[in-house]
Amino acid sequence: MGHAEEAYKLKKVMTIGTVCEITGLSERKVRYYEERQLVSPARTGKGTRKYSFVDIEHLMEIANQIEEGTPTLEIRKDLDRRKRQKSPEKMKKDMIRGQINAHFKNL
Amino acid sequence: MGHAEEAYKLKKVMTIGTVCEITGLSERKVRYYEERQLVSPARTGKGTRKYSFVDIEHLMEIANQIEEGTPTLEIRKDLDRRKRQKSPEKMKKDMIRGQINAHFKNL
DNA sequence: CGTGTAAGGAATTCTGACACG
DNA sequence: CGTGTAAGGAATTCTGACACG
Numbered sequence: 001m002g003h004a005e006e007a008y009k010l011k012k013v014m015t016i017g018t019v020c021e022i023t024g025l026s027e028r029k030v031r032y033y034e035e036r037q038l039v040s041p042a043r044t045g046k047g048t049r050k051y052s053f054v055d056i057e058h059l060m061e062i063a064n065q066i067e068e069g070t071p072t073l074e075i076r077k078d079l080d081r082r083k084r085q086k087s088p089e090k091m092k093k094d095m096i097r098g099q100i101n102a103h104f105k106n107l
Numbered sequence: 108m109g110h111a112e113e114a115y116k117l118k119k120v121m122t123i124g125t126v127c128e129i130t131g132l133s134e135r136k137v138r139y140y141e142e143r144q145l146v147s148p149a150r151t152g153k154g155t156r157k158y159s160f161v162d163i164e165h166l167m168e169i170a171n172q173i174e175e176g177t178p179t180l181e182i183r184k185d186l187d188r189r190k191r192q193k194s195p196e197k198m199k200k201d202m203i204r205g206q207i208n209a210h211f212k213n214l
Numbered sequence: 215c216g217t218g219t220a221a222g223g224a225a226t227t228c229t230g231a232c233a234c235g
Numbered sequence: 236c237g238t239g240t241a242a243g244g245a246a247t248t249c250t251g252a253c254a255c256g
Contacts, residue, residue, distance in 0.1 A: 008115045008160050013125050015226095017247065018157070022120070027248080028217055036216095046225060048248060050125070053115050071215075122247095124226065134227085135238055143237095153246060155227060178236075 012042035012050040019051045023059050030059060036072040038062050038079065119149035119157040126158045130166050137166060143179040145169050145186065 016027050023030070033039050034049075039058055041049035051059075065075050123134055130137075140146050141156075146165055148156040158166075172182050 011160075013129070014120045015122060015125075015248075018120050018122075026217075028219085031249090032216065044225095046248095047250090048225075053118075066216080073215095122227075133238075135240085138228090139237065151246095153228090155246075173237080180236095 009053040012052045012055070014051045014056075016041075016049050016051070019056055019059065022056055023063065025059060025063055029063070033059065033062055033072070036076060038072060038075055116160040119159045119162070121158045121163075123148075123156050123158070126163060126166065129163055130170065132166060132170055136170070140166065140169055140179070143183060145179060145182055 014022075016030055019025075019030055020027055030039070031049075034041060039051070039055055039062070041051045041055060043049060062075055066072070121129075123137055126132075126137055127134055137146070138156075141148060146158070146162055146169070148158045148162060150156060169182055173179070
């Protein structure tokens with residue numbers, strides 16, 4: 001399917017403490033960004049958050065945008081747009097729409 | 108210097124709990140293999156062990172060898188040999204030794 | 215809105231030791 | 236020798252809340 005070699009980056013293995021140490025963010029911030037749905041850590045059976053290296057990269061981008069004054073809601077919307085662009089379902093819909101448009105143009 | 112893209116695999120970020128979940132080994136075993144110097148987790152300021160993905164790969168290899176009946180001391184020696192082979196200092200010494208041997212061969 | 219902090223509990227990790235084989 | 240376990244303490248993480256701006 002995908003890049004098996006890059007699986008490390010996606011695996012949710014770090015606790016919030018490690019994430020904070022690497023990113024320099026406070027636990028409060030990291031948890032708040034989750035509350036705002038900007039990151040989605042996995043959860044262990046007892047509720048401990050687990051983050052991946054990709055999550056860390058995202059968190060640092062998020063932190064930058066916030067420093068620039070971007071509201072979390074804006075960041076959220078941007079993320080949604082990117083996800084929608086990459087979604088296979090959406091791509092299919094877009095293609096169909098494109099075909100229909102092309103069809104009517106030829107009439 | 109090296110492969111910057113592979114830095115994830117070397118970064119010590121996981122607690123022993125995560126390592127045990129991924130490898131299926133008990134904490135006791137993982138700590139014992141460290142005592143036998145088969146793995147070298149990093150330590151946080153307060154003493155918590157941190158492992159990398161590479162450490163996990165090594166732990167699984169170690170576990171396999173032990174299942175096969177190999178004593179930890181043997182595994183240890185094997186690791187030492189491999190390390191010595193890859194050591195730049197040792198390689199330099201070997202090269203010099205080789206040159207000297209070649210020198211005397213020509214006399 | 216974004217973030218700090220004190221609060222109290224639950225889960226994690228650590229070490230040294232005793233046990234078994 | 237390799238591993239399980241109970242023991243007690245220290246550090247981590249979690250949630251909900253009050254605070255400030």
